Amino acid sequence: MRKLINAPADVVSDALRGLAAAHPSLNVDPANGTVVRADAPRAGKVALVSGGGSGHEPLHAGFVGHGMLDAACCGEVFTSPVPDQIIAATMAVNGGAGVVHLVKNYTGDVMNFQLAAELAEDEDIEVTSVIVNDDVAVEDSTFTAGRRGTGATLFVEKIAGALAEEGAALDAVAAVAREVNERSRSFGVAISPCTVPAAGTPTFELGEGEMELGIGIHGEPGRERVALGTAAEIVAASLSAIDADMALSGAEVLVLVNGMGGTPLIEQYIAYAAAAEWLEGHGATVVRTLVGPYVTSLEMAGCMISVCRMTPDLTRLWDAPVETPGLRWGR
Numbered sequence: 001m002r003k004l005i006n007a008p009a010d011v012v013s014d015a016l017r018g019l020a021a022a023h024p025s026l027n028v029d030p031a032n033g034t035v036v037r038a039d040a041p042r043a044g045k046v047a048l049v050s051g052g053g054s055g056h057e058p059l060h061a062g063f064v065g066h067g068m069l070d071a072a073c074c075g076e077v078f079t080s081p082v083p084d085q086i087i088a089a090t091m092a093v094n095g096g097a098g099v100v101h102l103v104k105n106y107t108g109d110v111m112n113f114q115l116a117a118e119l120a121e122d123e124d125i126e127v128t129s130v131i132v133n134d135d136v137a138v139e140d141s142t143f144t145a146g147r148r149g150t151g152a153t154l155f156v157e158k159i160a161g162a163l164a165e166e167g168a169a170l171d172a173v174a175a176v177a178r179e180v181n182e183r184s185r186s187f188g189v190a191i192s193p194c195t196v197p198a199a200g201t202p203t204f205e206l207g208e209g210e211m212e213l214g215i216g217i218h219g220e221p222g223r224e225r226v227a228l229g230t231a232a233e234i235v236a237a238s239l240s241a242i243d244a245d246m247a248l249s250g251a252e253v254l255v256l257v258n259g260m261g262g263t264p265l266i267e268q269y270i271a272y273a274a275a276a277e278w279l280e281g282h283g284a285t286v287v288r289t290l291v292g293p294y295v296t297s298l299e300m301a302g303c304m305i306s307v308c309r310m311t312p313d314l315t316r317l318w319d320a321p322v323e324t325p326g327l328r329w330g331r
Contacts, residue, residue, distance in 0.1 A: 001195055001197070001200045001201075003195070003197055005197055008197040008198045008200070009198070011054070011077060011197050011198075012030075012033060012054045012074055012075075012076055012077065013030040013031065013033075014030075015054065015057070016028050016029075016030035016033065016035070016061070016074060017030045019035065019061060019062075019325070022325070023325050025038050025065070026038060026064060026065070026325075027040075027092075028061075032084075032085060032088060033073060033074040033075065033081060033085050034071060034072070034073055034074070034085055034088055034089045034092070035061040035064045035071065035072045035074065036064065036070065036071045036089060036092050036093060037064055037065060037066075037069075037070050037071065037093065040070050040071065040092060040093040040095075041070075041092065041093050041094055041095040041096075042070075042095045043095045043096060044095055044096060044097050044167070045070075045095045045097055045164060045165075045167065046095075046097045046098050046099070046100060046164045046168065046169065046170050046173045047070040047071070047090075047093035047094060047095060047097075047098075047099045047100070047164070048068070048069045048070050048071075048099075048100050048102060048157065048160060048161055048164055048173070049069065049070060049071045049072070049073070049086065049089050049090050049093060049099055049100070049101050049102070050063075050069055050071075050072055050073075050101070050102040050103070050153070050157060051071075051072045051073030051074060051075065051081045051085070051086065051089070051109075052073075052075060052080060052081065052104050052106070052109055053075040053076065053077060053078040053079045053080060053081075053218070054074050054075060054076060054077045054078075054079075055077040055078050055194075055196070055218075055296070055297065055298045056217060056295055056296050056297065057296060057326075058294060058296075058324075058325060058326025058327070059153060059154065059294065059295045059296070059326075060072035060073075060074070060153075060157075061074055061325075062324060062325040062326030062327075063154070063157050063158075063161075063324050063325075063326050063327060064324055064325075065322070065323050065324035065325070066165065066321065066322065066323040066324070066331065067158070067161050067162050067165050067320055067321055067322035067323060067324070067330075068157050068158055068161035068162075068322055068324050068327065069102075069157055069161060069324075070093035070164075071089035071090070071092060071093045072089070073085040073086050073089050076198075077196050077197060077198065077298070078196055078218045079108070080106065080108030080109045080111075080112050081109075081112060082112055083112050083113075083115040083116040083119060086101070086112060086113055086115075086116035087116045087119045087120060087123075090116060090120050090125060090127065091120070091123060091125065094120075094125050097169070097170060098125070098126040098127065098128065098169075098170035099120065099125060099126070099127050099128075100127075100128050100129075100130060100160065100164070100170065100173050100174050100177060101113050101116070101117060101127055101128070101129040101130070102130055102132065102153070102156055102157055102160065102177060103129055103130065103131050103132065103149070104131075104132050104148070104149025104150070104153055105131050105132060105133040105145075105146055105147060105148055105149040106148065106149065107145060109149075110131065113129060114129065117129055126170060128170055128171075128174040130156070130160075130174055130177040130178055130181065131149070131181070132149035132152060132153045132156050132181050133146055133147040133148065133149050133181065134147065134148075134149060134150055134151065134152035134153075134181060134184045134185055134186045134306065135147050135148040135149070135150045135185075135186050135187070135188070135214075135216070136185045136186065136187055136241050136242055136244075136245040136246075137187055137188065137213070137214025137215070137216075137222050137223055137241065138214055138221075138222065138223060148216050148217070148220070150186045150188065150216070150217050150295060150304060150306070151186040151188075151256055151258050151294070151295045151304045151305075151306030152180070152181060152184035152185070152186050152256075152306045152308065153295060154256065154290075154294050154295055154306070154327075155180050155184050155254065155256070155306065155308050155318075156177050156180045156181055156184075158317075158318060158322060158327065159176060159177070159180050159314055159317045159318055160173050160174075160176050160177035160180065161322070162317040162318070162320035162322070163176050163317055165320065166320075176314075176317070179314070180308060180314065183246075183308050183309040183310075183314075184306060184307065184308040184309075185242040185245055185246045185306070185307055186242070186304055186305065186306040186307075187214060187237075187238040187239075187241045187242055187304065187305055188214065188215045188216070188217070188222070188238070188258075188260065188302060188303070188304035188305075189211055189212065189213055189214070189215060189222075189234050189237070189238060189302045189303055189304070190206070190211060190212045190215040190219075190222070190260070190297075190300055190301070190302040191206070191211045191228060191301045191302045192206065192262060192299075192300060192301040192302070193205065193206060193219055193300060194219060194261065194262070194297050194298035194299050194300035195298065195299070196298070202219075203218070203219030204219050204221070206225070209227055209228050210225055210226070210227065210228060211225070211226060211227075211228045211229065211234070211302070212224075212225050212302075213225070213226060213237060214241070215300075215302065217260075217295060217296075217297045217304075218297065219297065219300070223241075231267065231270045231271050231274050231303075232274040232277075234271070234274075234303060235271050235274040235275050235278060235303070235305065236274070236278055238303070238304075238305045239275060239278050239279065239282075239305060239307075242305065242307055243282060246307075246309065248279065248282055248283070248284040248307065248309070249282055249283035249284060250283055250284070251284050251285070251309045251310075252284075252285045252286075252287045252309070252310045252315075253279065253284050253285065253286055253287065253307050253308060253309055253310060254286075254287065254288040254289075254290075254307070254308040254310050254314075254315075254318060255272075255275060255276075255279070255286055255288070255289050255290070255305070255306070255307055256289075256290045256291075256294065256304075256305065256306040256307075257271050257272040257275055257289075257290070257291045257292075257303065257304075257305055258292070258293065258294050258295050258296075258303065258304040258305070258306065259292060259293040259296070259303065260293065260296055260297050260300045260301065260302045260303065260304055261293055261296030261297050261298050261299050261300050261301075262298075262299040262300050262301035262302075263293070263301050263302060263303060265291075265292065267303075268291050268292065268293075268303065269291060271303045271305075272289070272291050275305060287310055287315060288310070288315065288318055288319075294326065294327075
C-alpha cells in the first residue's frame with residue numbers, strides 16, 4: 001500500500017488538521033470529526049448539516065461555508081459518523097430556525113442521523129431529514145436499502161444551501177432539497193479499485209481489461225462487469241441508464257462529470273466532451289456544468305455522471321454565491 005499518510009489510524013484526524021490549517025475560516029475539531037462554519041450559529045437561519053464516511057473529499061467537509069453547509073460530520077474512512085458527532089454539529093449550528101439533515105442513503109448514515117435527530121428533539125431543536133438516493137445503477141446493494149446516495153448530494157447541498165442563505169423557512173429549504181433529489185440521477189463506472197488505509201488491500205478486484213458498470217462510491221458492486229470501453233462508450237452507458245430512469249429529452253440539465261479521485265482531469269474533460277455530445281443528440285440542453293473530483297472514492301479511477309433536470313428557480317439557486325474549500329464562485 002503506497003499512500004501519502006502517517007499512519008492508517010490517523011488518516012481522518014490528520015486530514016482534518018490539514019483542513020483546519022489550510023482554511024482557518026472554518027472551525028474544525030479533528031478529535032471529534034466535525035467541521036463548522038466560523039460564523040455559526042446564525043440567528044434565524046435554517047442550518048444544514050451533512051456528513052458521512054471520509055474518503056469522498058471534498059464531500060462533505062469541503063462544502064462547509066457560505067451558501068452550502070453549516071456543518072459536516074466526518075466518519076472514519078467509508079464509515080458513517082456516529083450520533084454523538086451529528087448531534088454536536090447540529091447543536092453548534094442551530095440558530096433557532098431549525099436544522100436540515102442531508103443524508104446519503106446508506107444504512108449506517110440513515111440510522112445514525114435518525115438517532116441524532118431524536119436527540120436534537122430532546123434539546124428542542126427542530127430537525128427535518130432529507131434522504132439523497134440518486135444512484136440508478138442498482139435498487140439494493142451492500143450497505144443500502146433502496147438506491148444509494150452519490151453524486152447528486154453535491155447538487156442538494158448547493159441548492160438547498162443557497163435557499164437557506166436567503167433566509168427561507170425550514171419547510172422550504174427541506175422541500176427544495178427533496179425536489180433536487182427527485183430531479184437528479186447518477187451512474188458510476190470504475191476502471192480501478194481503491195484501497196482503504198485501515199484494510200491495506202483493494203476494495204475489489206478487476207481483471208485485465210475489465211470495468212465495473214454502476215459502481216458505488218465505497219467500491220460496492222454495480223450492475224455488471226464488462227470489457228473496458230472507450231470514454232465515449234462509458235459515458236453512453238452511464239447516460240443511457242440515467243435516461244432510462246428519468247427521460248432527458250427536452251430537459252434543461254445540470255451535469256456533473258465526477259472523477260472519483262483517481263482520474264486525471266484531462267480524462268474527465270474527454271468524458272465531458274462525450275457527455276455533451278450524447279446529451280445534445282438526445283434532445284437535452286446543458287445549462288450548467290461541473291467537471292472535477294467532487295464526490296470521490298479515495299484513489300478509485302473511473303467516472304460518475306450526475307444529471308439534474310433544472311428549473312429557472314433551481315438554476316438561480318445553483319448560480320447563487322458560494323464560498324467553501326471545495327466549491328467557490330460569485331463572492
